[in-house]
Amino acid sequence: MEDKFSLISQIFKDVLSKIKPSADLKAQRQHIVKNIIAEIKKFNYNADIVGSLAKETDLAYDADIDIFVKFSPSIRKDELGKTVIEIGEKILSDTEIDYAEHPYLRGKFKGLTIELVPCYDFGEGIFGDFKKSATSVDRTLYHTRYVREKIKKASDKISLNDEIRLLKQFMSSCNVYGAEASIKGFSGYLAELLCIYYGCFIDVVKHASEWKLNTFIDVENLWEGHGKILFGEPLIVIDPVDKNRNVASAVSEENMAKFIYACRKFLLSPSIDFFFNAGKKEKITVEELIRIINERGTKFIAVFYEHPYININNLYPQLEKTRKTLTKQIENFKFGIMNSKSWTNGKNKSAIIFEFEIFELPNVETINGPPIDTPISYQETFLNMHKNAKLGGWKWIASSKRKFTKAEDCLKFLITQKHGFGKEFINLEGKIEQDEKILNDEIMDVFAEIL
Amino acid sequence: MEDKFSLISQIFKDVLSKIKPSADLKAQRQHIVKNIIAEIKKFNYNADIVGSLAKETDLAYDADIDIFVKFSPSIRKDELGKTVIEIGEKILSDTEIDYAEHPYLRGKFKGLTIELVPCYDFGEGIFGDFKKSATSVDRTLYHTRYVREKIKKASDKISLNDEIRLLKQFMSSCNVYGAEASIKGFSGYLAELLCIYYGCFIDVVKHASEWKLNTFIDVENLWEGHGKILFGEPLIVIDPVDKNRNVASAVSEENMAKFIYACRKFLLSPSIDFFFNAGKKEKITVEELIRIINERGTKFIAVFYEHPYININNLYPQLEKTRKTLTKQIENFKFGIMNSKSWTNGKNKSAIIFEFEIFELPNVETINGPPIDTPISYQETFLNMHKNAKLGGWKWIASSKRKFTKAEDCLKFLITQKHGFGKEFINLEGKIEQDEKILNDEIMDVFAEIL
Numbered sequence: 001m002e003d004k005f006s007l008i009s010q011i012f013k014d015v016l017s018k019i020k021p022s023a024d025l026k027a028q029r030q031h032i033v034k035n036i037i038a039e040i041k042k043f044n045y046n047a048d049i050v051g052s053l054a055k056e057t058d059l060a061y062d063a064d065i066d067i068f069v070k071f072s073p074s075i076r077k078d079e080l081g082k083t084v085i086e087i088g089e090k091i092l093s094d095t096e097i098d099y100a101e102h103p104y105l106r107g108k109f110k111g112l113t114i115e116l117v118p119c120y121d122f123g124e125g126i127f128g129d130f131k132k133s134a135t136s137v138d139r140t141l142y143h144t145r146y147v148r149e150k151i152k153k154a155s156d157k158i159s160l161n162d163e164i165r166l167l168k169q170f171m172s173s174c175n176v177y178g179a180e181a182s183i184k185g186f187s188g189y190l191a192e193l194l195c196i197y198y199g200c201f202i203d204v205v206k207h208a209s210e211w212k213l214n215t216f217i218d219v220e221n222l223w224e225g226h227g228k229i230l231f232g233e234p235l236i237v238i239d240p241v242d243k244n245r246n247v248a249s250a251v252s253e254e255n256m257a258k259f260i261y262a263c264r265k266f267l268l269s270p271s272i273d274f275f276f277n278a279g280k281k282e283k284i285t286v287e288e289l290i291r292i293i294n295e296r297g298t299k300f301i302a303v304f305y306e307h308p309y310i311n312i313n314n315l316y317p318q319l320e321k322t323r324k325t326l327t328k329q330i331e332n333f334k335f336g337i338m339n340s341k342s343w344t345n346g347k348n349k350s351a352i353i354f355e356f357e358i359f360e361l362p363n364v365e366t367i368n369g370p371p372i373d374t375p376i377s378y379q380e381t382f383l384n385m386h387k388n389a390k391l392g393g394w395k396w397i398a399s400s401k402r403k404f405t406k407a408e409d410c411l412k413f414l415i416t417q418k419h420g421f422g423k424e425f426i427n428l429e430g431k432i433e434q435d436e437k438i439l440n441d442e443i444m445d446v447f448a449e450i451l
Numbered sequence: 452m453e454d455k456f457s458l459i460s461q462i463f464k465d466v467l468s469k470i471k472p473s474a475d476l477k478a479q480r481q482h483i484v485k486n487i488i489a490e491i492k493k494f495n496y497n498a499d500i501v502g503s504l505a506k507e508t509d510l511a512y513d514a515d516i517d518i519f520v521k522f523s524p525s526i527r528k529d530e531l532g533k534t535v536i537e538i539g540e541k542i543l544s545d546t547e548i549d550y551a552e553h554p555y556l557r558g559k560f561k562g563l564t565i566e567l568v569p570c571y572d573f574g575e576g577i578f579g580d581f582k583k584s585a586t587s588v589d590r591t592l593y594h595t596r597y598v599r600e601k602i603k604k605a606s607d608k609i610s611l612n613d614e615i616r617l618l619k620q621f622m623s624s625c626n627v628y629g630a631e632a633s634i635k636g637f638s639g640y641l642a643e644l645l646c647i648y649y650g651c652f653i654d655v656v657k658h659a660s661e662w663k664l665n666t667f668i669d670v671e672n673l674w675e676g677h678g679k680i681l682f683g684e685p686l687i688v689i690d691p692v693d694k695n696r697n698v699a700s701a702v703s704e705e706n707m708a709k710f711i712y713a714c715r716k717f718l719l720s721p722s723i724d725f726f727f728n729a730g731k732k733e734k735i736t737v738e739e740l741i742r743i744i745n746e747r748g749t750k751f752i753a754v755f756y757e758h759p760y761i762n763i764n765n766l767y768p769q770l771e772k773t774r775k776t777l778t779k780q781i782e783n784f785k786f787g788i789m790n791s792k793s794w795t796n797g798k799n800k801s802a803i804i805f806e807f808e809i810f811e812l813p814n815v816e817t818i819n820g821p822p823i824d825t826p827i828s829y830q831e832t833f834l835n836m837h838k839n840a841k842l843g844g845w846k847w848i849a850s851s852k853r854k855f856t857k858a859e860d861c862l863k864f865l866i867t868q869k870h871g872f873g874k875e876f877i878n879l880e881g882k883i884e885q886d887e888k889i890l891n892d893e894i895m896d897v898f899a900e901i902l
Binding site for chain 2 (some may be wrong): 005018195211212213234252254256257258260264295296297298329338357358360361362363364365366371374376389391392393394395399425451
């Protein structure tokens with residue numbers, strides 16, 4: 001037992017030596033932040049650093065800096081983005097505008113990527129009584145304040161900063177880190193809350209290894225034991241600054257399960273490998289993939305889209321909606337899908353990849369008609385439409401020429417119909433490719449996930 | 452209206468002229484019956500003619516004569532058949548023993564086919580209070596008596612004999628006549644009851660054309676309006692001599708529907724054609740069939756059995772059981788069946804024919820494993836069995852080599868396993884044929900039904 005303890009301690013030390021920003025790096029980052037805030041001040045706006053850097057839970061290689069420009073609640077929402085862009089374009093270089101709930105600016109400052117985000121400043125908030133949110137980012141200032149206070153409070157016993165860094169690194173390594181729509185994993189704030197709740201990294205791992213579906217964590221006990229039934233997500237972690245919000249709402253069942261399994265394996269045989277590319281699939285070559293596909297005997301068909309840049313948090317849900325709607329529609333035509341995946345390069349290309357279990361069907365299909373004791377007019381309509389109708393049990397059945405005997409023809413038809421497609425995909429023309437033609441270097445990782 | 456009435460009257464006359472036994476034929480049949488009964492009397496047994504000849508509802512071409520040899524209820528059941536066979540073999544020529552509930556004898560007498568059946572004689576029965584049945588044939592004497600009395604009672608207004616003959620002929624022509632397991636249609640007694648209940652042939656047709664599922668006919672009102680929920684069959688006609696028996700229990704939904712539809716069509720445009728081969732499918736040639744099958748793009752696979760003679764009412768239900776069980780088992784392996792049919796030549800050959808919609812599947816299949824929050828030991832078992840397991844949502848999934856990628860291989864396996872097969876089929880070895888090899892002159896009619 002003593003051995004295992006010292007082994008784990010050593011692993012943590014080794015991990016931190018690789019991921020914790022050095023004193024120099026810390027000083028450099030803070031210096032840049034101060035500079036930017038000072039620059040913004042010149043335009044008569046206050047700004048705050050938020051995110052991991054503000055809470056000192058940042059990782060050495062994670063160089064993104066989020067700065068929130070604060071506005072009085074009296075200013076109209078649509079002014080916020082405009083102003084931040086104006087200011088940002090004067091301070092930063094290589095700027096680009098992006099859109100989440102409202103526009104914000106991304107740019108460079110002394111080599112680091114900075115995001116300038118507008119928010120309202122509601123003054124001092126009381127934890128657990130946060131009601132004044134106007135936009136989804138307005139909570140962030142309060143999250144930052146909450147985590148900082150908790151870390152400070154614990155600091156005479158433990159460095160929660162480092163515990164959080166370990167957890168983020170562990171989650172990142174097993175591919176469950178990030179609340180973006182394309183990842184559906186654990187946000188940085190969620191990792192922080194778990195460490196605050198359970199006390200340290202290893203206790204998060206121990207508890208998570210035994211999580212059930214609908215695990216409910218109420219960090220500040222805001223619901224006094226009565227909140228669980230109000231939330232339907234696989235994992236529920238109540239936001240200490242807003243008891244009506246589940247911080248873990250983005251976490252998919254699959255990512256929660258992956259995390260649980262990684263925790264179990266780590267406890268069984270702790271190793272530094274869990275912190276670095278544990279979830280990384282081995283790269284396979286195109287040739288190897290062709291061999292595997294042929295061996296499976298399934299059929300791969302993909303729809304490719306080219307489009308202008310769309311923020312991935314807007315794009316990905318639409319791509320997923322399109323994938324799900326297509327899957328349902330294809331299966332209504334009796335083809336069978338074994339796997340399907342959305343893919344995007346995050347810039348200008350997206351694709352939906354289907355692996356078909358049933359991709360060819362006979363020329364005829366059976367059509368069910370009305371029962372013999374329905375009103376005669378229904379029956380006549382069916383009998384007029386289907387000259388070969390016969391009684392199959394109590395109802396009429398007919399055999400009819402099938403609309404599509406090949407999955408690719410069915411898919412071709414559906415992507416021109418576009419019923420139930422994601423908003424942006426209604427105006428795009430998809431292009432169908434199949435078999436080896438799907439495979440290219442960009443898209444290979446998706447296949448690693450499927451196969 | 453007058454025109455339609457006289458048209459229908461003319462049709463009935465024309466039909467009866469073809470199907471009603473002539474005075475000569477009637478005399479000849481009755482003479483033979485008397486002779487046989489007299490012969491039996493010599494062995495000190497009483498016998499009764501039953502069935503259509505006894506009720507004078509027989510058809511000219513339907514030459515079967517059923518004679519019941521009556522035994523005292525004090526005689527043991529297993530003696531009955533033995534005695535009848537002994538007597539019959541002395542009276543009849545070309546005899547053969549058959550088995551229903553107990554053995555009986557079939558043979559020739561002056562060129563006519565005679566069935567000698569043993570039964571108990573319980574004396575005078577009261578209609579609607581028949582409780583003493585020892586074997587299923589014991590009701591027959593009472594049925595005969597009931598129908599004869601009803602015909603006699605109505606005889607000053609209408610010849611129910613002829614109305615019944617019309618109905619039997621109509622049913623026979625549209626292939627729904629016969630309560631045998633291989634037909635699942637209307638028995639002669641049921642046709643008689645329908646005419647008694649509705650009053651004449653044309654009123655049976657009018658009412659039947661509007662039958663709903665679970666139509667309930669209580670001829671003698673033995674249930675006083677409360678019996679319907681006790682019977683689950685599509686058509687319920689309470690036996691006037693046994694209120695707990697549904698005379699129509701053999702009628703399948705499909706045959707009831709066929710009859711309803713034929714009645715409707717007859718009312719719309721009455722014609723003599725409805726009485727002669729209305730339900731007859733056109734014969735198609737093997738060449739034509741091959742063309743149709745190829746055009747459909749489906750796959751036909753059949754299992755053939757050779758066996759000793761089995762009474763069709765025992766054989767057919769077992770064949771159907773085997774067909775249904777195989778269908779279910781094949782679909783568990785993910786193959787798709789569009790049509791299936793049992794076939795037998797009624798002597799020594801049977802077959803089950805499948806038309807496959809999905810007859811080829813990829814080499815791999817997806818196996819569902821336990822969820823991540825089940826006991827670890829379950830998960831370990833699955834993970835050890837499936838080295839490629841991954842988390843698909845909340846549960847483990849794996850891809851595995853499929854046991855059967857071709858429907859014929861699956862079928863080959865299942866007919867050696869014989870799980871859930873009909874009793875007689877457990878000891879038989881089936882032989883699989885596919886595509887054109889299935890087609891032979893004997894079996895062609897089944898295809899006419901499927902296609």
